Amino acid sequence: xxxxxxxxxxxxxxxxxxxxxxxxxxDAVRAGWDNDDGRVPGLWPALAEMGMLSILAPEEDGGLGxxxxxxxxxxxxxGYAGVPDPIMEHVAVAVPALAExxxxxxxxxAIAGExxxxxxxxxxxxxxxxxxxxxxxxxxxxxxxxxxxxYRVEPQASIDRSRRLxxxxxxxxVDPLSGADPILANDRAALGTAAQCIGVARRLLDSTVDYxxxxxxxxKPVGTYQAVKxxxxxxxxxxxxxxxxxxxAAWSVAHPESHDVTTRARDVSMAxxxxxxxxxxxxxxxxxxxxAIGYTxxxxxxxxxxxGWALAAAHGDAPxxxxxxxxxxGI
Amino acid sequence: xxxxxSPRHLEFRDECRSWLAANKPARPLxxxxxxxxxxxxxxxxxxxxxxxxxxxxxxASYGGRDxxxxxxxxYEEEYWLSGAPGRVSANGVSLLAPTIFNFGTQAxxxxxxxxxxxxxxxxxxxxxxxxxxxxxxxxxTRAIRDGDHYVLNGQKTWCSRGAFADWIFxxxxxxxxxxxxxxxxxxxxxxxAPGLERRPIGRLDGEPGFAELFFDDCRVRxxxxxxxxxxxWAVAMAAAGSERGLNLRSPGRFMAAAERLTELVRTLRxxxxxxxxxxxxxxxxxxxxxxxxxxxxxxxxxxxxxxAELGSEASLMKVFxxxxxxxxxxxxxxxxxxxxxxxxxxPDAVDGGRWLDGYVFxxxxxxxxxxxxxxxxIIAERVLGLPRR
Ligand SMILES: Cc1cc2nc3c(=O)[nH]c(=O)nc-3n(C[C@H](O)[C@H](O)[C@H](O)COP(=O)(O)OP(=O)(O)OC[C@H]3O[C@@H](n4cnc5c(N)ncnc54)[C@H](O)[C@@H]3O)c2cc1C
Numbered sequence: 001x002x003x004x005x006x007x008x009x010x011x012x013x014x015x016x017x018x019x020x021x022x023x024x025x026x027d028a029v030r031a032g033w034d035n036d037d038g039r040v041p042g043l044w045p046a047l048a049e050m051g052m053l054s055i056l057a058p059e060e061d062g063g064l065g066x067x068x069x070x071x072x073x074x075x076x077x078x079g080y081a082g083v084p085d086p087i088m089e090h091v092a093v094a095v096p097a098l099a100e101x102x103x104x105x106x107x108x109x110a111i112a113g114e115x116x117x118x119x120x121x122x123x124x125x126x127x128x129x130x131x132x133x134x135x136x137x138x139x140x141x142x143x144x145x146x147x148x149x150x151y152r153v154e155p156q157a158s159i160d161r162s163r164r165l166x167x168x169x170x171x172x173x174v175d176p177l178s179g180a181d182p183i184l185a186n187d188r189a190a191l192g193t194a195a196q197c198i199g200v201a202r203r204l205l206d207s208t209v210d211y212x213x214x215x216x217x218x219x220k221p222v223g224t225y226q227a228v229k230x231x232x233x234x235x236x237x238x239x240x241x242x243x244x245x246x247x248x249a250a251w252s253v254a255h256p257e258s259h260d261v262t263t264r265a266r267d268v269s270m271a272x273x274x275x276x277x278x279x280x281x282x283x284x285x286x287x288x289x290x291x292a293i294g295y296t297x298x299x300x301x302x303x304x305x306x307x308g309w310a311l312a313a314a315h316g317d318a319p320x321x322x323x324x325x326x327x328x329x330g331i
Numbered sequence: 332x333x334x335x336x337s338p339r340h341l342e343f344r345d346e347c348r349s350w351l352a353a354n355k356p357a358r359p360l361x362x363x364x365x366x367x368x369x370x371x372x373x374x375x376x377x378x379x380x381x382x383x384x385x386x387x388x389x390x391a392s393y394g395g396r397d398x399x400x401x402x403x404x405x406y407e408e409e410y411w412l413s414g415a416p417g418r419v420s421a422n423g424v425s426l427l428a429p430t431i432f433n434f435g436t437q438a439x440x441x442x443x444x445x446x447x448x449x450x451x452x453x454x455x456x457x458x459x460x461x462x463x464x465x466x467x468x469x470x471x472t473r474a475i476r477d478g479d480h481y482v483l484n485g486q487k488t489w490c491s492r493g494a495f496a497d498w499i500f501x502x503x504x505x506x507x508x509x510x511x512x513x514x515x516x517x518x519x520x521x522x523x524a525p526g527l528e529r530r531p532i533g534r535l536d537g538e539p540g541f542a543e544l545f546f547d548d549c550r551v552r553x554x555x556x557x558x559x560x561x562x563x564w565a566v567a568m569a570a571a572g573s574e575r576g577l578n579l580r581s582p583g584r585f586m587a588a589a590e591r592l593t594e595l596v597r598t599l600r601x602x603x604x605x606x607x608x609x610x611x612x613x614x615x616x617x618x619x620x621x622x623x624x625x626x627x628x629x630x631x632x633x634x635x636x637x638x639a640e641l642g643s644e645a646s647l648m649k650v651f652x653x654x655x656x657x658x659x660x661x662x663x664x665x666x667x668x669x670x671x672x673x674x675x676x677x678p679d680a681v682d683g684g685r686w687l688d689g690y691v692f693x694x695x696x697x698x699x700x701x702x703x704x705x706x707x708x709i710i711a712e713r714v715l716g717l718p719r720r
């Protein structure tokens with residue numbers, strides 16, 4: 001028993017954090033709103049180059065051959081930076097599904113960053129992130145997964161302008177992904193989303209701590225007032241106790257030999273339930289402690305507020321995941 | 332990252348489990364907040380000690396078994412899951428002992444630690460005063476040096492089981508001239524010291540679990556100072572982290588309560604009672620939080636084993652476990668519906684009224700060991716770095 005990350009894992013995390021701070025600052029996220037695809041130019045190749053896109057691909061396929069434990073903290077960073085690209089869908093779900101199905105052509109293109117994959121899973125609802133801009137959609141249907149390469153999309157506007165949602169209205173060409181497990185894919189999506197929720201919550205907390213330490217009313221920083229302090233202490237509490245569950249769930253997913261499907265579902269759902277609650281609390285407290293400036297579209301807080309709302313609900317909201325935990329507990 | 336128990340840890344867990352199953356009292360003991368129940372709990376401490384299980388994390392030379400933190404957490408999980416009695420020695424073991432290990436002289440360690448481990452000395456905490464609650468540095472009980480004794484005058488209050496304990500670890504003011512935090516001294520006071528009068532106070536549950544202590548020219552030997560005279564604040568605060576954090580309330584206790592809560596749902600279903608979906612959601616939420624506390628603690632333990640110290644983060648743990656405990660018990664009472672109100676002894680009381688007793692006790696969690704408002708101040712100022720003024 002040793003609940004901690006290795007130095008190498010810390011270093012990888014720091015490298016990704018630095019890259020994102022550099023290539024994906026809030027201005028770049030905003031600029032994407034007026035692009036065709038909503039994404040940050042140059043980010044995808046940079047992520048491919050550092051190996052981020054191939055973490056869950058085996059080494060014999062040219063990937064890094066790492067596991068979900070390595071991945072979750074990187075996804076936290078993508079949440080922290082507000083990455084608009086469908087990184088979670090691609091890295092955490094599509095790439096391992098392609099690998100597990102032995103779809104080597106699709107896999108090679110995906111980990112090289114030549115293509116972008118997204119996902120349409122039953123646990124994710126009807127609206128697919130970046131369906132229009134993506135090259136391939138991993139679709140769950142008839143109890144299995146398929147790779148759709150030609151499909152038609154009805155765009156649906158999201159409150160978060162970085163999330164280009166669309167409904168798949170027709171799928172014209174598919175390759176079956178036999179060998180890829182749809183239940184596992186759904187668990188990976190919920191886990192990856194939970195990790196991003198943690199990152200978003202941390203960003204909201206950091207931004208709000210900075211803001212209330214500067215903003216003055218009644219002659220002193222508003223952060224000196226206890227009501228504000230206690231709001232933010234609660235945000236910190238939510239993150240503090242959700243993050244270990246996300247890391248613990250990553251371990252369950254990465255270790256099928258010691259975690260059966262029910263245990264894995266339970267662990268993933270605990271993580272998503274707590275992470276969704278944590279980010280929801282961070283959104284509310286973050287906005288409240290900013291006052292009106294946080295309620296503008298000019299101010300960057302809104303990037304994480306909207307992402308937080310979206311991700312808290314994506315791939316199952318807190319109550320639906322608690323429901324799954326209850327089922328696993330047999331109550 | 333390795334979240335499996337090693338073969339050695341599994342063996343340890345099994346040893347612990349079978350010992351508890353074979354040795355725990357057959358029937359629940361009476362409340363440790365009564366004179367008779369206190370002595371029953373002391374006897375249990377002795378049984379634990381004889382089996383080598385009273386203080387497993389301590390060095391073997393003082394009656395422990397040199398467990399590392401992971402083993403200790405496993406032990407705690409097994410302990411509470413087994414349904415063994417609460418620990419009457421907890422105040423001493425979790426709060427005073429770390430201080431004795433850190434600051435005690437060799438003679439103090441050799442004298443006090445084995446007696447604490449065996450239950451011969453049960454300790455009470457004498458810090459709070461009528462005028463010094465959250466603002467602990469306002470302590471006014473004076474201890475004035477007179478030869479090789481201090482002469483104590485003043486009053487302590489809310490001293491848990493202070494009316495029954497053998498020794499009391501106190502913070503007293505030895506230098507009335509010094510600025511607030513200076514001038515305090517950590518002093519170990521025998522309960523039978525001349526000039527000390529103890530008066531029990533009924534707690535919310537009606538048991539005489541609190542005591543007021545009145546010092547009237549009470550004489551205590553100077554070699555009972557822990558650390559240096561005048562260093563009492565620093566000595567006490569060094570262990571406050573243990574009180575708030577995992578030492579006092581390890582996850583095992585809440586994991587066990589969470590298991591009992593899910594068991595309660597199953598029992599009610601078996602009785603053909605309907606479970607409101609909202610109650611099911613609350614039960615699950617509480618169960619998840621118990622797990623969250625567990626894994627956060629394992630992560631903390633890994634940091635501590637790498638040499639980090641538990642600093643202000645202990646405040647995060649304190650708020651979390653105390654509010655978790657309340658949630659667990661409040662949820663149980665809601666599940667029980669009108670039977671939730673039934674006290675021990677009522678013919679229809681479920682499980683001897685244990686959920687209600689637990690609820691009443693859980694209500695005090697956000698108050699003792701530093702109120703949760705104070706903890707949230709600490710989180711905001713020392714963990715998040717928000718401005719103090
Ligand atoms: C079950 C139980 C067992 C106890 N056992 C012991 C024991 O064995 N030994 C011992 O010494 N003491 C013990 N205590 C006492 C405990 O340590 C005190 O109750 C605690 O420190 C709070 O002090 P107080 O009760 O005087 O409340 P006060 O300090 O008067 O606080 C009253 C309210 O004001 C709030 N408040 C105070 N200051 C601030 C602030 N700066 N910011 C925001 N809010 C604030 C508090 O949070 C609280 O809500 C026990 C208490 C309980 C309930």
